[in-house]
Amino acid sequence: MxxxxxxxxxxxxxxxxxxxxxxxxxxxxxxxxxxxxxxxxxxxxxxxxxxxxxxxxxxxxxxxxxxxxxxxxxxxxxxxxxxxxxxxxxxxxxxxxxxxxxxxxxxxxxxxxxxxxxxxxxxxxxxxxxxxxxxxxxxxxxxxxxxxxxxxxxxxxxxxxxxxxxxxxxxxxxxxxxxxxxxxxxxxxxxxxxxxxxxxxxxxxxxxxxxxxAIGVGPGNGPAFIEKTANIPLAVKRILDSKTFDNGTICASEQSIIVETCNKIQVIDELKKQGAYFLSSEESAQLEKYIMRPNGSMNPQIVGKSVQAIAQLTGLTVPADARVLIAEETRVGHKVPYSREKLAPILAFYTVNNWEEACELATDILYQEGAGHTMMIHSQDDKVIREFGLKKPVSRVLVNTPGALGGIGATTNMAPALTLGCGAVGGSSTSDNIxxxxxxxxRRIAYGVRELEDLRETGTTPITTTSINEDQLVDTLVERILAKLQ
Missing domain, CATH: 3.40.605.10 (Aldehyde Dehydrogenase; Chain A, domain 1)
Structure with missing residues (x-):
């Protein structure tokens, strides 16, 4: 009652x-x-x-x-x-x-x-x-x-x-x-x-x-690709700036890092240098149990918490100055917690052979969760950047900028917004920053500019498809309409 x-x-x-x-x-x-x-x-x-x-x-x-x-x-x-x-x-x-x-x-x-x-x-x-x-x-x-x-x-x-x-x-x-x-x-x-x-x-x-x-926004799950031409120290700084900002509570923040085999060691060294802690396989399995609840939703106990608070919750021992927890991963799927959205300073780390594989992996991650939202690429190769922009199922491809702040328009020139449309692929009515x-x-007030007579084609030779092909037919129609409008 x-x-x-x-x-x-x-x-x-x-x-x-x-x-x-x-x-x-x-x-x-x-x-x-x-x-x-x-x-x-x-x-x-x-x-x-x-x-x-x-x-x-x-x-x-x-x-x-x-x-x-x-x-x-x-x-x-x-x-x-x-x-x-x-x-x-x-x-x-x-x-x-x-x-x-x-x-x-x-x-x-x-x-x-x-x-x-x-x-x-x-x-x-x-x-x-x-x-x-x-x-x-x-x-x-x-x-x-x-x-x-x-x-x-x-x-x-x-x-x-x-x-x-x-x-x-x-x-x-x-x-x-x-x-x-x-x-x-x-x-x-x-x-x-x-x-x-x-x-x-x-x-x-x-x-x-x-x-x-309605204008609705679903989960983000943005991967960040550090391509081989990237400025690695700057890319790492931007990713960690983003993932640690407000302990990762902005949905446009990075959820995974993808690197190429040729730059993997440099990226790992730089991440460690800037405060990332790489989990051992045992530690990774231990933390994994806490990321998602049995029903598949994110565990609210880790949301917006610091690395130290998460370590205490999960029984991990990590350095006092650790900024982000990183787990190496090869799998993607609904039942793979590291491949999903984690609104906390936790990142998955994937390795691929080349940018084409990175493109496929990023797409796979996004279709599992976060389609339509945001992804990041750190690169100096405009061709690769454009390929990602053309093919990724997201509304925002952020280039050389922190995901959390770039997605909302703080470090980019997109409309500043805290509601980010995910487009049709993400089940949203718009892809805009709202x-x-x-x-x-x-409401459009439109004045008449043509009469019915202007739209008729009286006095013209009928168009047949027996003497001209389809392209010629279209060209002829366009010419006649333009002639009427002059």
């Missing part, structure tokens, strides 16, 4: 929040670009000014990651994202083509449901609120229960700042009684226009199964 009452209370809370959000969104939809931007700037400023406080709250409540790195995430989600989107046209007429006589008008989708993970709770709230309001939408958050306090405090800070800048009350809100039933109601309710889902596979699948349009442009529709 207690559980039932809790579920009913959560469902009713969602309905109340959506009702208020829908009314608030009507007001947002009438605002000018200047008014919307003023609100967004206030959100970004308040979040940035509280970046350290919120980082510490998230780390203390979840036990994941490193609070100093979470400060960087909060700064990225507020200041960095705002700097990127502040001049973006998202209200009213956003483009006008006088030659083609087409005008594009931005139309907010309405109310967004923002699902928030425990790995990046405060930064994801800041980012999703910013891009939603920038596009003229209201947003209702479903928080991960393990990060509830940090998420609610983040929303209190940014919603208060937004309302002082003219944002209608209810435009940014959050469930305080999160349950699975309440979240299901949020996703399926008629007043929810779009789901912005970041989190585990089950949650993303539920979002796409809800009947509501920005405000993904959160509004475009």
């Amino acid at each position: 207690v559980t039932l009452d809790k579920d009913l209370a959560s469902i009713q809370e969602v309905r109340d929040l959506l009702k208020a959000a829908k009314e608030a969104q009507k007001t947002l939809a009438k605002m000018s670009q200047e008014q919307i931007d003023r609100i967004c700037e206030a959100i970004a400023s308040a979040a940035y000014n509280n970046r350290e406080k919120l980082a510490k709250m998230a780390s203390e409540e979840t036990g994941f990651g490193i609070w100093q790195d979470k400060i960087v995430k909060n700064s990225f989600a507020s200041k960095f994202v705002w700097d990127y989107i502040k001049d973006m046209k998202t209200v009213g007429i956003i483009n006008e083509d006088n030659d083609k006589k087409v005008i594009d008008v931005a139309v907010p989708v309405g109310v967004v449901a923002g699902l928030i993970p425990s790995t990046n709770p405060t930064s994801t709230v800041i980012y999703k609120a910013l891009i939603s309001i920038k596009a003229g939408n209201a947003i209702v958050f479903s928080p991960h229960p393990n990060a509830l306090k940090a998420i609610l405090e983040t929303i209190n800070i940014i919603s208060e700042a937004a309302e002082k800048a003219g944002c209608p009350a209810g435009a940014i809100s959050c469930m305080v009684k999160p349950t699975m039933q309440g979240t299901a109601e949020l996703m399926k309710h008629d007043d929810t226009s779009l789901i912005l889902a970041t989190g585990g596979s089950a949650m993303v699948k539920a979002a796409y199964s809800s009947g509501t349009p 920005s405000p442009e993904n959160l509004f529709n475009v």
Whole structure:
């Protein structure tokens, strides 16, 4: 009975929040670009000014990651994202083509449901609120229960700042009684226009199964290939910078390293020099038991934990200054933990004979888990880089940059985002780094430029296929259409 009452209370809370959000969104939809931007700037400023406080709250409540790195995430989600989107046209007429006589008008989708993970709770709230309001939408958050306090405090800070800048009350809100039933109601309710889902596979699948349009992101499992022409010390630095950042909680971070036989020794030596600890076969087997749970999901006990904490949990003895644990691996598969996503400072290490084999291995790894997400290549050979870019089943091929920070657009010129689309191959509706442009529709005002008579081909010689081949037929059709348009 207690559980039932809790579920009913959560469902009713969602309905109340959506009702208020829908009314608030009507007001947002009438605002000018200047008014919307003023609100967004206030959100970004308040979040940035509280970046350290919120980082510490998230780390203390979840036990994941490193609070100093979470400060960087909060700064990225507020200041960095705002700097990127502040001049973006998202209200009213956003483009006008006088030659083609087409005008594009931005139309907010309405109310967004923002699902928030425990790995990046405060930064994801800041980012999703910013891009939603920038596009003229209201947003209702479903928080991960393990990060509830940090998420609610983040929303209190940014919603208060937004309302002082003219944002209608209810435009940014959050469930305080999160349950699975309440979240299901949020996703399926008629007043929810779009789901912005970041989190585990089950949650993303539920979002796409809800009947509501959704942008979801599944797991990452990015391999990093260190090709023979790579600057090995720099490649290793970037990989370790990425994998140790917030203890590996960003899904775009590297999950495995692939090297060629010809550079294997140099790479291993450099990894050890920079703080990686290679596990013996016995140690590798010992740790392997803790990476995945019996049901095949990632063990939350290792997520976002340091090498030392993982060693203590698993009974391993590792150097006090070890930064990353590495296990040599040859296998790939659902039941091979090292070949899967590990949101912790743990890496698999594969050896191949050449870049062609690396290409095949990376594809195999990604199709097992992480298809559509991200992979990394460290190389000075543009031909090899392009081959990887043409063939890999990912939405991001990152070149000579840390995966975690490159994938989200911090060290690359992609759109800065904490929700990374995985495309059709990854079961996602888009392959974009999600920005405000993904959160509004475009209404097109199109003037007529031709009449029916212009489209008719009266007075012309009929085209037959007996005297000309298919290519000639196409060329003739094109010529006649172009002649009519002149």
